[in-house]
Amino acid sequence: MKRIIVAIDGWSSCGKSTLAKQMAKELGYIYVDSGAMYRAVTLYFLRNHVDWEDVKAVEDALENIELDFRQNEQNGVIEIYLNDENVEYLIRDLIVAEKVSEVAAVKAVREFAVAQQQKLGKKKGIVMDGRDIGTVVFPKAELKIFMTADNAVRVERRFKELVEKNPNVTIEEVAENIQMRDYIDSNRAVSPLRQAKEAVLIDNTNLTQEEQLKKALKLAKNITG
Ligand code: DC
16 A cells, blocks of 8 residues: 655644544554654753744754654653653643744744654655645645634643643633744744645534544545555
């Protein structure tokens, strides 16, 4: 069976990673969460007080950042490592979420991340989710999916996820953060969030996870045969 690249883009918190992980599992492909890379870089910048508006400081800092994905032996989950430290949990914090869109808008940061993402896709057999996967990272991806969902549904989903880790988080904070990220992600100068013209739109406001997976797998099957 033909091995392909599946590019999944879309707005914040509309279930891209859930779908991407499930598709990768069903297809026997690797899954790469490109947002985790921007989050890990943001964590590094915050910890090391790197001013991301200072081009030289960013370039120097990127020289000292090594990212890789490893599979957790206990649960099989793919986790991101920043300079050999597992930061999968830390990068989901609201402190990182508040700054990640600003960091992801920096040209040098994008070049750094995109180069690694393209390398990971060399052998195909990959599902990657993000904001520019179908437009910039893999413009020739065989299958491009663009996901969306109603705003209230997205806020509710992300709130549920975050409140489990931090009971002090409020729904207003989450709503504000999602709105701000969407705005920055779609208005930045470098690789703004856009639906690739060949991308298939999946609005999952009223779809269960099973339904959206079925839909996406059907699209993949039409291509792989
Ligand atoms: O998917 P996520 O919420 O983990 O992404 C975190 C941030 O990184 C988000 O605000 C947009 C940015 N991002 C990006 O600019 N390009 C990508 N390919 C993936 C994420």
